[in-house]
Amino acid sequence: MSELNIIEENYKSWTKSPFDNNTISKIIKLKKNNLEDFKDSFYKNLSFGTGGMRGVIGLGPNRVNKYTFGRNTQGISTYIKNSYRNGIPSVIIAYDCRNQSEYLANKVAEIFSANGIKVFLFSSIKPTPELSYALVKLKCVCGIVLTASHNPPEYNGYKVYWEDGGQIVPPIDMNLISEINKTKYSEINFKKNDQFIELIDEKIDDLFVNDSIKNGKIGISKREDYKIVFTPLHGTSYLIGPRVLKEAGYTNLKIVKEQAIPNGNFPTVKSPNPEEKEALEMALNLAKVNNSDMFIGTDPDADRLGIGVKDHSGNYITLNGNQIMIVLTEYLLSKKNVNKSYFIGSTIVSTPMIIKLAKYHDIDIKIGLTGFKWIAKMIKDFPNQKFIGGGEESYGYLVGDFVRDKDAITSALLACELGSECKSNGISIYDYLIDCYVKYGFFKERLISIEKKGIKGSNEIKSIMDKLRNSQINELVGSKLKLIQDFENLEETNLLTGKKSILEFPKSNVLIFESKDGTRVAARPSGTEPKIKFYFSVNMELESREKFKESDIILNKKMDKLISEFNF
Numbered sequence: 001m002s003e004l005n006i007i008e009e010n011y012k013s014w015t016k017s018p019f020d021n022n023t024i025s026k027i028i029k030l031k032k033n034n035l036e037d038f039k040d041s042f043y044k045n046l047s048f049g050t051g052g053m054r055g056v057i058g059l060g061p062n063r064v065n066k067y068t069f070g071r072n073t074q075g076i077s078t079y080i081k082n083s084y085r086n087g088i089p090s091v092i093i094a095y096d097c098r099n100q101s102e103y104l105a106n107k108v109a110e111i112f113s114a115n116g117i118k119v120f121l122f123s124s125i126k127p128t129p130e131l132s133y134a135l136v137k138l139k140c141v142c143g144i145v146l147t148a149s150h151n152p153p154e155y156n157g158y159k160v161y162w163e164d165g166g167q168i169v170p171p172i173d174m175n176l177i178s179e180i181n182k183t184k185y186s187e188i189n190f191k192k193n194d195q196f197i198e199l200i201d202e203k204i205d206d207l208f209v210n211d212s213i214k215n216g217k218i219g220i221s222k223r224e225d226y227k228i229v230f231t232p233l234h235g236t237s238y239l240i241g242p243r244v245l246k247e248a249g250y251t252n253l254k255i256v257k258e259q260a261i262p263n264g265n266f267p268t269v270k271s272p273n274p275e276e277k278e279a280l281e282m283a284l285n286l287a288k289v290n291n292s293d294m295f296i297g298t299d300p301d302a303d304r305l306g307i308g309v310k311d312h313s314g315n316y317i318t319l320n321g322n323q324i325m326i327v328l329t330e331y332l333l334s335k336k337n338v339n340k341s342y343f344i345g346s347t348i349v350s351t352p353m354i355i356k357l358a359k360y361h362d363i364d365i366k367i368g369l370t371g372f373k374w375i376a377k378m379i380k381d382f383p384n385q386k387f388i389g390g391g392e393e394s395y396g397y398l399v400g401d402f403v404r405d406k407d408a409i410t411s412a413l414l415a416c417e418l419g420s421e422c423k424s425n426g427i428s429i430y431d432y433l434i435d436c437y438v439k440y441g442f443f444k445e446r447l448i449s450i451e452k453k454g455i456k457g458s459n460e461i462k463s464i465m466d467k468l469r470n471s472q473i474n475e476l477v478g479s480k481l482k483l484i485q486d487f488e489n490l491e492e493t494n495l496l497t498g499k500k501s502i503l504e505f506p507k508s509n510v511l512i513f514e515s516k517d518g519t520r521v522a523a524r525p526s527g528t529e530p531k532i533k534f535y536f537s538v539n540m541e542l543e544s545r546e547k548f549k550e551s552d553i554i555l556n557k558k559m560d561k562l563i564s565e566f567n568f
Helices: 003-014 021-033 035-042 066-083 101-114 128-137 172-182 203-216 237-247 277-290 321-334 353-361 373-381 408-424 429-440 454-469 545-564
Strands: 052-056 090-095 118-122 142-146 155-162 197-200 228-231 253-255 294-298 305-310 316-319 342-347 364-368 386-392 396-399 442-451 479-486 491-494 500-502 511-515 520-525 531-540
Touching (some): 003 021, 003 035, 021 035, 066 101, 066 142, 066 155, 101 118, 101 142, 101 155, 128 142, 128 203, 203 237, 203 408, 228 237, 237 253, 237 294, 237 408, 277 305, 277 316, 305 429, 316 321, 316 429, 321 353, 321 386, 321 396, 321 408, 321 429, 342 353, 353 364, 353 429, 429 545, 442 545, 454 511, 454 520
Parallel strands (some): 090 142, 118 197, 228 253, 342 364, 342 386
Antiparallel strands (some): 142 155, 294 305, 305 316, 386 396, 479 491, 491 500, 511 520
Protein backbone atom coordinates (compact mmCIF):
# COMPACT_ATOMS: atom_id res chain seq x y z
CA MET A 1 0.00 0.00 0.00
CA SER A 2 1.37 3.43 -0.92
CA GLU A 3 2.03 6.10 1.72
CA LEU A 4 -0.88 8.18 0.42
CA ASN A 5 -3.24 5.22 0.80
CA ILE A 6 -1.93 4.52 4.31
CA ILE A 7 -2.48 8.15 5.28
CA GLU A 8 -6.04 8.10 3.93
CA GLU A 9 -6.88 4.79 5.62
CA ASN A 10 -5.54 6.01 8.96
CA TYR A 11 -7.43 9.30 8.58
CA LYS A 12 -10.72 7.47 7.98
CA SER A 13 -10.11 5.25 10.99
CA TRP A 14 -9.31 8.16 13.33
CA THR A 15 -12.34 10.24 12.35
CA LYS A 16 -14.93 7.80 13.66
CA SER A 17 -15.62 5.72 16.75
CA PRO A 18 -13.90 4.78 19.08
CA PHE A 19 -12.17 8.17 18.88
CA ASP A 20 -13.91 10.96 20.80
CA ASN A 21 -15.55 13.95 19.11
CA ASN A 22 -12.93 16.42 20.28
CA THR A 23 -10.14 14.33 18.75
CA ILE A 24 -12.04 13.94 15.49
CA SER A 25 -12.70 17.67 15.24
CA LYS A 26 -9.05 18.53 15.78
CA ILE A 27 -7.87 15.98 13.21
CA ILE A 28 -10.18 17.43 10.56
CA LYS A 29 -8.77 20.91 11.29
CA LEU A 30 -5.21 19.58 11.17
CA LYS A 31 -5.72 18.16 7.68
CA LYS A 32 -7.22 21.42 6.50
CA ASN A 33 -4.70 23.81 8.08
CA ASN A 34 -1.35 21.96 8.17
CA LEU A 35 -1.07 19.32 5.47
CA GLU A 36 2.63 18.57 6.05
CA ASP A 37 2.14 17.92 9.77
CA PHE A 38 -1.00 15.94 8.99
CA LYS A 39 0.88 13.63 6.62
CA ASP A 40 3.67 13.05 9.13
CA SER A 41 1.07 12.30 11.83
CA PHE A 42 -0.74 9.69 9.77
CA TYR A 43 1.74 8.02 7.38
CA LYS A 44 2.65 5.29 9.89
CA ASN A 45 2.01 4.02 13.42
CA LEU A 46 4.32 5.36 16.11
CA SER A 47 6.06 2.11 16.89
CA PHE A 48 6.44 0.53 20.30
CA GLY A 49 10.08 -0.51 20.16
CA THR A 50 12.23 -2.72 22.34
CA GLY A 51 12.33 -0.07 25.09
CA GLY A 52 8.95 1.57 24.71
CA MET A 53 7.67 4.49 22.68
CA ARG A 54 8.83 8.06 22.11
CA GLY A 55 7.52 10.70 19.76
CA VAL A 56 6.04 14.13 19.17
CA ILE A 57 2.88 15.02 21.11
CA GLY A 58 -0.12 15.38 18.82
CA LEU A 59 -2.99 13.63 17.08
CA GLY A 60 -2.92 10.52 14.93
CA PRO A 61 -1.20 7.13 14.95
CA ASN A 62 2.32 8.59 14.57
CA ARG A 63 1.98 10.89 17.57
CA VAL A 64 1.96 10.68 21.36
CA ASN A 65 -1.60 10.86 22.71
CA LYS A 66 -3.99 9.01 25.00
CA TYR A 67 -4.86 6.53 22.24
CA THR A 68 -1.34 5.53 21.20
CA PHE A 69 -0.26 5.28 24.84
CA GLY A 70 -3.61 3.68 25.67
CA ARG A 71 -3.06 0.96 23.08
CA ASN A 72 0.34 0.20 24.65
CA THR A 73 -1.24 -0.01 28.08
CA GLN A 74 -4.11 -2.22 26.99
CA GLY A 75 -1.71 -4.62 25.27
CA ILE A 76 0.54 -4.77 28.33
CA SER A 77 -2.53 -5.27 30.55
CA THR A 78 -3.62 -8.23 28.46
CA TYR A 79 -0.15 -9.76 28.62
CA ILE A 80 0.06 -9.32 32.41
CA LYS A 81 -3.38 -10.81 32.99
CA ASN A 82 -2.53 -13.83 30.81
CA SER A 83 0.88 -14.33 32.45
CA TYR A 84 0.17 -13.64 36.13
CA ARG A 85 -2.95 -15.52 37.17
CA ASN A 86 -2.22 -15.88 40.90
CA GLY A 87 -3.49 -12.94 42.89
CA ILE A 88 -3.73 -9.35 41.69
CA PRO A 89 -0.63 -8.19 39.79
CA SER A 90 0.60 -4.66 40.35
CA VAL A 91 2.29 -1.96 38.28
CA ILE A 92 3.91 1.33 39.19
CA ILE A 93 3.72 4.55 37.18
CA ALA A 94 5.93 7.63 37.29
CA TYR A 95 6.08 10.73 35.13
CA ASP A 96 8.34 13.70 34.54
CA CYS A 97 7.80 17.43 34.01
CA ARG A 98 7.00 17.25 30.29
CA ASN A 99 3.87 18.62 28.71
CA GLN A 100 0.99 16.16 29.19
CA SER A 101 3.08 13.77 31.31
CA GLU A 102 0.76 13.97 34.31
CA TYR A 103 -2.37 13.75 32.13
CA LEU A 104 -1.06 10.75 30.20
CA ALA A 105 0.17 9.04 33.38
CA ASN A 106 -3.34 9.24 34.81
CA LYS A 107 -4.80 7.81 31.58
CA VAL A 108 -2.35 4.93 31.73
CA ALA A 109 -3.26 4.33 35.38
CA GLU A 110 -6.97 4.35 34.53
CA ILE A 111 -6.51 1.69 31.83
CA PHE A 112 -4.49 -0.63 34.07
CA SER A 113 -7.08 -0.24 36.84
CA ALA A 114 -9.93 -0.88 34.39
CA ASN A 115 -8.25 -4.20 33.62
CA GLY A 116 -8.16 -5.22 37.27
CA ILE A 117 -4.46 -4.49 37.78
CA LYS A 118 -3.27 -2.77 40.95
CA VAL A 119 -1.63 0.61 40.22
CA PHE A 120 0.86 2.49 42.37
CA LEU A 121 0.92 6.02 40.97
CA PHE A 122 3.44 8.62 42.08
CA SER A 123 1.58 11.72 43.22
CA SER A 124 4.13 14.12 41.71
CA ILE A 125 6.99 14.13 39.19
CA LYS A 126 9.83 11.71 39.97
CA PRO A 127 13.23 10.80 38.50
CA THR A 128 13.38 7.71 36.31
CA PRO A 129 15.89 5.92 38.59
CA GLU A 130 13.42 6.24 41.47
CA LEU A 131 10.81 4.43 39.35
CA SER A 132 13.26 1.56 38.81
CA TYR A 133 14.03 1.50 42.53
CA ALA A 134 10.37 1.60 43.64
CA LEU A 135 9.33 -1.14 41.22
CA VAL A 136 11.51 -3.66 43.06
CA LYS A 137 10.69 -2.29 46.53
CA LEU A 138 6.95 -2.65 45.92
CA LYS A 139 7.34 -6.02 44.14
CA CYS A 140 5.53 -4.87 41.01
CA VAL A 141 5.35 -6.82 37.77
CA CYS A 142 5.85 -3.79 35.56
CA GLY A 143 6.79 -0.13 35.73
CA ILE A 144 5.95 2.71 33.33
CA VAL A 145 7.58 6.12 33.27
CA LEU A 146 6.17 8.90 31.09
CA THR A 147 9.23 10.77 29.83
CA ALA A 148 11.10 11.70 26.68
CA SER A 149 14.37 12.01 28.58
CA HIS A 150 16.51 14.75 27.00
CA ASN A 151 14.47 15.21 23.80
CA PRO A 152 13.10 18.64 22.78
CA PRO A 153 9.89 19.98 24.43
CA GLU A 154 7.50 18.69 21.76
CA TYR A 155 8.33 15.07 22.65
CA ASN A 156 7.03 12.67 25.26
CA GLY A 157 7.60 8.97 25.79
CA TYR A 158 6.55 5.71 27.40
CA LYS A 159 9.35 3.62 28.94
CA VAL A 160 8.60 0.13 30.22
CA TYR A 161 10.37 -1.68 33.06
CA TRP A 162 9.95 -5.24 34.29
CA GLU A 163 10.16 -7.14 37.58
CA ASP A 164 13.92 -6.84 38.07
CA GLY A 165 13.74 -3.03 37.81
CA GLY A 166 15.40 -2.86 34.39
CA GLN A 167 13.91 -1.81 31.08
CA ILE A 168 12.33 -4.62 29.09
CA VAL A 169 14.67 -6.96 27.20
CA PRO A 170 14.17 -10.22 25.25
CA PRO A 171 11.95 -12.13 25.39
CA ILE A 172 9.58 -9.82 27.31
CA ASP A 173 10.00 -6.93 24.88
CA MET A 174 8.96 -8.96 21.85
CA ASN A 175 6.09 -10.57 23.75
CA LEU A 176 4.74 -7.12 24.66
CA ILE A 177 5.24 -5.78 21.13
CA SER A 178 3.30 -8.75 19.75
CA GLU A 179 0.42 -8.19 22.19
CA ILE A 180 0.33 -4.42 21.54
CA ASN A 181 0.32 -4.92 17.77
CA LYS A 182 -2.71 -7.22 18.11
CA THR A 183 -4.59 -4.64 20.20
CA LYS A 184 -7.22 -2.50 18.49
CA TYR A 185 -7.99 1.05 19.58
CA SER A 186 -11.58 -0.06 20.17
CA GLU A 187 -10.34 -2.54 22.80
CA ILE A 188 -8.81 0.12 25.06
CA ASN A 189 -10.68 0.14 28.39
CA PHE A 190 -10.68 3.71 29.73
CA LYS A 191 -13.21 2.99 32.52
CA LYS A 192 -11.02 3.47 35.57
CA ASN A 193 -11.53 1.58 38.81
CA ASP A 194 -10.53 3.82 41.73
CA GLN A 195 -10.16 0.91 44.14
CA PHE A 196 -7.17 -0.33 42.13
CA ILE A 197 -5.27 3.00 42.14
CA GLU A 198 -3.06 4.02 45.08
CA LEU A 199 -1.14 7.29 45.16
CA ILE A 200 2.39 7.04 46.52
CA ASP A 201 3.64 9.68 48.91
CA GLU A 202 7.14 10.66 50.06
CA LYS A 203 7.90 7.30 51.69
CA ILE A 204 9.69 6.02 48.59
CA ASP A 205 11.65 9.29 48.38
CA ASP A 206 13.09 8.69 51.85
CA LEU A 207 14.08 5.10 51.05
CA PHE A 208 15.67 6.10 47.74
CA VAL A 209 17.65 8.96 49.32
CA ASN A 210 18.98 6.68 52.04
CA ASP A 211 20.11 4.00 49.58
CA SER A 212 21.54 6.58 47.19
CA ILE A 213 23.75 7.96 49.96
CA LYS A 214 24.64 4.44 51.10
CA ASN A 215 25.91 3.55 47.62
CA GLY A 216 27.41 6.88 46.58
CA LYS A 217 29.05 8.22 49.75
CA ILE A 218 32.35 6.33 49.75
CA GLY A 219 35.06 8.98 50.05
CA ILE A 220 37.12 10.57 52.80
CA SER A 221 37.17 14.38 52.60
CA LYS A 222 35.92 17.68 53.98
CA ARG A 223 32.65 17.71 52.08
CA GLU A 224 31.52 21.06 53.47
CA ASP A 225 34.55 22.70 51.78
CA TYR A 226 33.64 21.44 48.31
CA LYS A 227 31.78 24.11 46.33
CA ILE A 228 29.09 22.83 43.95
CA VAL A 229 26.62 24.32 41.49
CA PHE A 230 23.62 22.16 40.62
CA THR A 231 20.95 22.48 37.92
CA PRO A 232 18.02 20.13 37.30
CA LEU A 233 17.41 21.76 33.88
CA HIS A 234 13.75 22.30 34.83
CA GLY A 235 13.40 18.57 35.54
CA THR A 236 12.61 15.95 38.15
CA SER A 237 15.82 16.16 40.18
CA TYR A 238 14.93 19.65 41.43
CA LEU A 239 14.16 18.40 44.96
CA ILE A 240 15.83 15.03 45.35
CA GLY A 241 19.18 15.94 43.76
CA PRO A 242 20.04 18.74 46.20
CA ARG A 243 18.57 16.71 49.07
CA VAL A 244 20.91 13.75 48.46
CA LEU A 245 23.95 16.03 48.20
CA LYS A 246 23.10 18.04 51.32
CA GLU A 247 22.26 14.99 53.44
CA ALA A 248 25.58 13.46 52.35
CA GLY A 249 27.37 16.53 53.70
CA TYR A 250 27.68 18.87 50.71
CA THR A 251 26.24 22.00 52.26
CA ASN A 252 28.21 24.44 50.07
CA LEU A 253 25.70 24.05 47.26
CA LYS A 254 24.28 26.64 44.86
CA ILE A 255 21.21 25.95 42.70
CA VAL A 256 20.64 27.59 39.31
CA LYS A 257 17.42 29.40 40.31
CA GLU A 258 16.25 30.06 36.74
CA GLN A 259 16.25 26.29 36.06
CA ALA A 260 15.12 25.10 39.49
CA ILE A 261 11.38 25.04 38.71
CA PRO A 262 10.04 22.10 36.65
CA ASN A 263 8.84 23.27 33.24
CA GLY A 264 8.13 21.05 30.25
CA ASN A 265 8.90 23.87 27.82
CA PHE A 266 12.49 24.15 29.14
CA PRO A 267 12.49 27.93 28.57
CA THR A 268 16.16 28.61 29.36
CA VAL A 269 17.74 26.04 27.01
CA LYS A 270 17.49 24.96 23.38
CA SER A 271 17.57 21.34 24.53
CA PRO A 272 17.55 19.99 28.13
CA ASN A 273 20.42 17.64 27.33
CA PRO A 274 23.57 17.69 29.51
CA GLU A 275 25.46 16.21 26.55
CA GLU A 276 25.29 19.70 25.01
CA LYS A 277 27.47 22.42 26.55
CA GLU A 278 24.81 25.09 25.92
CA ALA A 279 22.44 23.32 28.34
CA LEU A 280 24.92 23.80 31.19
CA GLU A 281 25.85 27.39 30.37
CA MET A 282 23.89 28.92 33.25
CA ALA A 283 25.46 26.46 35.68
CA LEU A 284 28.89 27.35 34.30
CA ASN A 285 28.25 31.08 34.78
CA LEU A 286 27.09 30.59 38.36
CA ALA A 287 30.16 28.44 39.04
CA LYS A 288 32.40 31.24 37.78
CA VAL A 289 30.70 33.80 40.03
CA ASN A 290 31.10 31.59 43.10
CA ASN A 291 34.47 30.09 42.15
CA SER A 292 32.88 26.65 42.53
CA ASP A 293 34.86 23.43 42.28
CA MET A 294 32.26 21.66 40.16
CA PHE A 295 28.98 22.21 38.35
CA ILE A 296 26.47 19.45 37.75
CA GLY A 297 23.38 19.15 35.54
CA THR A 298 20.83 16.37 35.11
CA ASP A 299 18.42 15.86 32.23
CA PRO A 300 14.62 16.15 32.79
CA ASP A 301 14.10 12.59 34.06
CA ALA A 302 17.42 12.61 35.97
CA ASP A 303 19.07 9.61 34.40
CA ARG A 304 21.82 11.53 32.50
CA LEU A 305 24.54 13.52 34.19
CA GLY A 306 26.69 16.42 32.98
CA ILE A 307 29.76 17.56 34.93
CA GLY A 308 32.07 20.57 34.68
CA VAL A 309 35.40 20.90 36.53
CA LYS A 310 38.45 23.19 36.52
CA ASP A 311 41.54 22.52 34.43
CA HIS A 312 45.13 23.55 35.29
CA SER A 313 44.49 27.14 34.17
CA GLY A 314 41.43 27.53 36.36
CA ASN A 315 39.10 27.38 33.35
CA TYR A 316 36.06 25.14 33.48
CA ILE A 317 35.79 22.18 31.15
CA THR A 318 32.81 19.86 30.71
CA LEU A 319 33.56 16.17 30.81
CA ASN A 320 31.97 13.98 28.16
CA GLY A 321 30.13 10.77 28.95
CA ASN A 322 33.15 8.55 28.35
CA GLN A 323 35.33 10.65 30.64
CA ILE A 324 32.69 10.62 33.37
CA MET A 325 32.45 6.83 33.09
CA ILE A 326 36.23 6.43 33.32
CA VAL A 327 36.85 8.62 36.38
CA LEU A 328 33.83 7.31 38.31
CA THR A 329 34.72 3.68 37.60
CA GLU A 330 38.38 4.24 38.49
CA TYR A 331 37.30 5.88 41.75
CA LEU A 332 34.84 3.10 42.63
CA LEU A 333 37.44 0.40 42.02
CA SER A 334 40.01 2.28 44.12
CA LYS A 335 37.62 1.92 47.07
CA LYS A 336 36.84 -1.78 46.61
CA ASN A 337 38.75 -5.00 47.10
CA VAL A 338 37.72 -6.55 43.79
CA ASN A 339 38.37 -9.81 41.98
CA LYS A 340 36.79 -11.79 39.13
CA SER A 341 33.61 -12.28 41.18
CA TYR A 342 32.92 -8.57 40.55
CA PHE A 343 32.21 -6.92 37.24
CA ILE A 344 31.70 -3.57 35.54
CA GLY A 345 29.58 -2.90 32.46
CA SER A 346 29.62 -0.75 29.34
CA THR A 347 28.42 -0.68 25.72
CA ILE A 348 29.78 -1.30 22.23
CA VAL A 349 29.90 2.40 21.26
CA SER A 350 31.55 3.60 24.48
CA THR A 351 35.28 4.21 24.81
CA PRO A 352 37.54 1.13 24.51
CA MET A 353 39.53 2.70 27.35
CA ILE A 354 37.12 1.08 29.81
CA ILE A 355 38.38 -2.35 28.69
CA LYS A 356 41.97 -1.31 29.43
CA LEU A 357 40.86 -0.08 32.86
CA ALA A 358 39.17 -3.39 33.66
CA LYS A 359 42.23 -5.38 32.57
CA TYR A 360 44.50 -3.25 34.79
CA HIS A 361 42.29 -3.90 37.84
CA ASP A 362 41.90 -7.58 36.90
CA ILE A 363 38.13 -7.29 37.06
CA ASP A 364 35.56 -8.75 34.70
CA ILE A 365 33.93 -6.40 32.21
CA LYS A 366 30.80 -7.10 30.22
CA ILE A 367 30.00 -5.17 27.04
CA GLY A 368 26.43 -4.85 25.78
CA LEU A 369 24.52 -3.16 23.00
CA THR A 370 23.75 0.55 23.13
CA GLY A 371 21.21 1.33 25.83
CA PHE A 372 21.37 0.96 29.57
CA LYS A 373 18.83 -1.86 29.64
CA TRP A 374 21.62 -4.19 28.51
CA ILE A 375 23.72 -3.28 31.55
CA ALA A 376 20.68 -3.94 33.76
CA LYS A 377 20.31 -7.30 32.02
CA MET A 378 23.91 -8.16 32.90
CA ILE A 379 23.08 -7.72 36.60
CA LYS A 380 20.11 -10.07 36.24
CA ASP A 381 21.93 -12.65 34.09
CA PHE A 382 24.97 -12.99 36.36
CA PRO A 383 23.59 -13.28 39.92
CA ASN A 384 26.80 -14.96 41.14
CA GLN A 385 28.84 -11.88 40.29
CA LYS A 386 28.59 -8.49 42.00
CA PHE A 387 28.04 -5.42 39.82
CA ILE A 388 30.24 -2.52 40.94
CA GLY A 389 29.28 0.17 38.43
CA GLY A 390 29.15 0.97 34.78
CA GLY A 391 28.24 3.49 32.15
CA GLU A 392 27.92 4.46 28.55
CA GLU A 393 29.09 7.32 26.36
CA SER A 394 25.71 9.03 26.42
CA TYR A 395 26.22 10.44 29.94
CA GLY A 396 24.62 7.57 31.81
CA TYR A 397 26.15 5.90 34.86
CA LEU A 398 24.99 3.45 37.52
CA VAL A 399 26.53 2.97 40.97
CA GLY A 400 25.85 -0.48 42.42
CA ASP A 401 22.73 -2.51 41.71
CA PHE A 402 20.09 -0.96 43.97
CA VAL A 403 18.76 0.77 40.83
CA ARG A 404 18.65 -0.98 37.44
CA ASP A 405 18.92 1.98 35.10
CA LYS A 406 21.31 4.90 34.74
CA ASP A 407 21.03 7.10 37.80
CA ALA A 408 22.17 10.72 37.69
CA ILE A 409 21.30 11.30 41.37
CA THR A 410 23.67 8.76 42.90
CA SER A 411 26.25 9.33 40.17
CA ALA A 412 26.26 13.07 41.00
CA LEU A 413 26.98 12.22 44.63
CA LEU A 414 29.79 9.86 43.59
CA ALA A 415 31.27 12.59 41.37
CA CYS A 416 31.23 14.99 44.33
CA GLU A 417 32.92 12.37 46.50
CA LEU A 418 35.68 12.04 43.91
CA GLY A 419 36.02 15.79 43.45
CA SER A 420 36.06 16.51 47.16
CA GLU A 421 38.65 13.83 47.85
CA CYS A 422 40.80 15.09 44.98
CA LYS A 423 40.63 18.61 46.43
CA SER A 424 41.65 17.30 49.85
CA ASN A 425 44.67 15.67 48.15
CA GLY A 426 45.66 18.86 46.34
CA ILE A 427 44.59 17.82 42.84
CA SER A 428 41.45 18.13 40.70
CA ILE A 429 39.24 15.69 38.81
CA TYR A 430 40.99 17.00 35.69
CA ASP A 431 44.34 15.74 37.08
CA TYR A 432 42.65 12.49 38.04
CA LEU A 433 41.41 12.02 34.46
CA ILE A 434 44.86 12.70 33.00
CA ASP A 435 46.38 10.18 35.41
CA CYS A 436 43.92 7.64 34.00
CA TYR A 437 45.16 8.47 30.51
CA VAL A 438 48.74 7.84 31.63
CA LYS A 439 47.74 4.45 33.08
CA TYR A 440 45.44 3.18 30.33
CA GLY A 441 46.26 5.18 27.21
CA PHE A 442 44.92 8.53 26.03
CA PHE A 443 41.57 7.86 24.34
CA LYS A 444 39.60 10.68 22.75
CA GLU A 445 36.06 10.33 21.43
CA ARG A 446 33.73 12.53 19.47
CA LEU A 447 30.05 12.09 18.56
CA ILE A 448 28.41 13.48 15.43
CA SER A 449 24.61 13.30 15.18
CA ILE A 450 22.91 14.01 11.87
CA GLU A 451 19.21 14.83 12.08
CA LYS A 452 16.93 13.45 9.38
CA LYS A 453 13.26 14.18 10.09
CA GLY A 454 10.09 12.73 8.63
CA ILE A 455 9.49 10.21 5.86
CA LYS A 456 12.34 11.48 3.71
CA GLY A 457 14.75 11.51 6.64
CA SER A 458 13.96 7.93 7.57
CA ASN A 459 14.76 6.80 4.03
CA GLU A 460 17.98 8.84 4.01
CA ILE A 461 19.19 7.20 7.23
CA LYS A 462 18.54 3.76 5.75
CA SER A 463 20.46 4.76 2.61
CA ILE A 464 23.47 5.94 4.66
CA MET A 465 23.65 2.64 6.56
CA ASP A 466 23.30 0.65 3.31
CA LYS A 467 26.16 2.61 1.73
CA LEU A 468 28.38 1.99 4.74
CA ARG A 469 27.68 -1.74 4.63
CA ASN A 470 28.67 -1.81 0.96
CA SER A 471 31.65 0.53 1.31
CA GLN A 472 35.22 -0.50 0.57
CA ILE A 473 36.93 1.13 3.56
CA ASN A 474 40.56 -0.04 3.72
CA GLU A 475 42.06 2.18 6.38
CA LEU A 476 41.30 4.81 9.02
CA VAL A 477 43.66 7.80 9.12
CA GLY A 478 46.47 5.77 7.62
CA SER A 479 46.03 2.69 9.80
CA LYS A 480 45.00 -0.50 8.00
CA LEU A 481 41.44 -1.62 8.74
CA LYS A 482 41.43 -4.68 10.99
CA LEU A 483 37.81 -5.42 11.95
CA ILE A 484 34.31 -4.80 10.67
CA GLN A 485 31.49 -5.67 13.05
CA ASP A 486 27.96 -5.73 11.67
CA PHE A 487 25.52 -6.18 14.52
CA GLU A 488 22.53 -6.43 12.20
CA ASN A 489 23.99 -9.47 10.47
CA LEU A 490 25.79 -10.55 13.68
CA GLU A 491 29.03 -10.97 11.77
CA GLU A 492 32.59 -9.91 12.57
CA THR A 493 35.14 -9.89 9.76
CA ASN A 494 38.87 -9.84 10.49
CA LEU A 495 40.35 -8.23 7.38
CA LEU A 496 43.90 -9.18 8.35
CA THR A 497 43.18 -12.93 8.47
CA GLY A 498 39.98 -13.15 6.42
CA LYS A 499 38.29 -14.95 9.32
CA LYS A 500 34.57 -14.40 9.92
CA SER A 501 32.95 -15.05 13.27
CA ILE A 502 29.54 -14.71 14.89
CA LEU A 503 28.81 -11.79 17.23
CA GLU A 504 27.08 -13.08 20.37
CA PHE A 505 24.61 -10.20 20.67
CA PRO A 506 20.95 -9.59 19.87
CA LYS A 507 20.56 -8.04 16.42
CA SER A 508 20.97 -4.27 16.23
CA ASN A 509 21.50 -1.85 13.36
CA VAL A 510 25.08 -0.92 14.25
CA LEU A 511 28.32 -0.97 12.23
CA ILE A 512 31.78 -0.69 13.77
CA PHE A 513 35.06 -0.24 11.87
CA GLU A 514 38.36 -0.68 13.74
CA SER A 515 41.92 -0.25 12.47
CA LYS A 516 45.19 -1.84 13.62
CA ASP A 517 46.06 1.11 15.88
CA GLY A 518 42.68 1.00 17.65
CA THR A 519 41.03 3.86 15.75
CA ARG A 520 37.30 3.16 15.69
CA VAL A 521 34.18 4.44 13.95
CA ALA A 522 30.71 3.23 14.89
CA ALA A 523 27.49 4.15 13.09
CA ARG A 524 23.92 3.59 14.27
CA PRO A 525 20.49 5.14 13.75
CA SER A 526 19.12 6.51 17.02
CA GLY A 527 16.35 4.50 18.59
CA THR A 528 14.68 7.55 20.14
CA GLU A 529 15.27 10.47 17.74
CA PRO A 530 15.24 11.00 13.95
CA LYS A 531 19.04 10.91 13.83
CA ILE A 532 21.94 8.81 12.68
CA LYS A 533 24.90 8.85 15.07
CA PHE A 534 28.61 8.40 14.38
CA TYR A 535 31.01 7.60 17.23
CA PHE A 536 34.69 8.32 16.55
CA SER A 537 37.57 7.14 18.75
CA VAL A 538 41.32 7.73 18.46
CA ASN A 539 44.09 6.97 20.95
CA MET A 540 47.78 7.11 21.76
CA GLU A 541 50.11 6.45 24.69
CA LEU A 542 50.57 9.28 27.21
CA GLU A 543 53.91 9.41 29.01
CA SER A 544 53.05 11.90 31.74
CA ARG A 545 50.73 14.73 32.82
CA GLU A 546 53.26 17.17 31.38
CA LYS A 547 52.82 15.66 27.90
CA PHE A 548 49.03 15.96 27.98
CA LYS A 549 48.57 19.22 26.05
CA GLU A 550 51.00 18.20 23.32
CA SER A 551 49.30 14.81 22.94
CA ASP A 552 45.85 16.40 23.01
CA ILE A 553 46.76 18.54 19.99
CA ILE A 554 48.00 15.47 18.11
CA LEU A 555 44.80 13.51 18.83
CA ASN A 556 42.55 16.44 17.88
CA LYS A 557 44.26 16.66 14.49
CA LYS A 558 43.91 12.93 14.03
CA MET A 559 40.23 13.13 15.00
CA ASP A 560 39.57 15.95 12.52
CA LYS A 561 41.20 13.96 9.74
CA LEU A 562 39.22 10.83 10.65
CA ILE A 563 35.92 12.69 10.53
CA SER A 564 36.84 14.30 7.19
CA GLU A 565 37.30 10.82 5.71
CA PHE A 566 33.57 10.24 6.23
CA ASN A 567 32.65 13.34 4.17
CA PHE A 568 30.52 15.25 6.65
